[in-house]
Amino acid sequence: MYKIAIIGTGNVGGALATGFAKAGHTVLLGVKDTENFKGKNLLDNPNTTLHSIETAVTMADIIVVATPATAAVEVAQSLGDTTGKIIIDTMNIVMGRGPAGFTNTTDAILAHTYTRDVVKCFNTTGFENTTNPIYHGHGIDMFVAGDSAIGKAAATQLAQDIGFGTIHDMGGNDKFFLAEQLANVWINQAIFQKNGRDMAIQFVYR
DSSP: OOEEEEEOOSHHHHHHHHHHHHTTOEEEEEESOTTSOSOGGGGGSTTEEEEEHHHHHHHOSEEEEOSOGGGHHHHHHHTOOOTTOEEEEOOOOBTTBSOTTOSSHHHHHHTTOSOSOEEEESOSSOHHHHHOOEETTEEOOEEEEOSOHHHHHHHHHHHHHTTOOOEEEOOSGGGHHHHHHHHHHHHIIIIITOOOSSOOOOOOOO
16 A cells, blocks of 8 residues: 655545545645645545645655646645655646646656656546546546656556556656647546536547
8 A cells, every 4th residue: 555645635636535545545635734725524534644745745655746737846846855756747737727838747847856756647537537437337547657667557556446447558758748638638528518527538449
């Protein structure tokens, strides 16, 4: 079991924190203000505890970043010493709102942190599907990208632990942008085309 720092306790971070805790992992919520933060109900699970961001990172094996994309650089800088840690980036630049000078949030994190074990995962669907990834009796697909083999392995295991089905390897760091584009396909169809959020991207094979 992993010790996982969740940075960002909104819809996405909250869904992942809930899933990881239910699966038996130790969840460390890392927040700026321990008196005033979203997701206080997440502490109802005994596997979940509350900490400052830097303390949560120090205690964790894996750091999950689930904040607004515009805060990617600021959040990366707030993590402190990430040497030896795995970072999983769940963010997406949507409608141009992201870190200045970067085409995706994961490159922004890599440019402002110590560890090289940074991957993108849990970004290609809505938080509702993270909370319940089961459709017609089967877990939906999830996607992971990055150069880090240990980061990919950890993200794949975590995705399977919370009910996702096939975890597709999209390639290395050069596929971070592509992973965000896949997320934007889902966002377009679910939200902008008004098909509703109860839908998922699924690959099928002959």
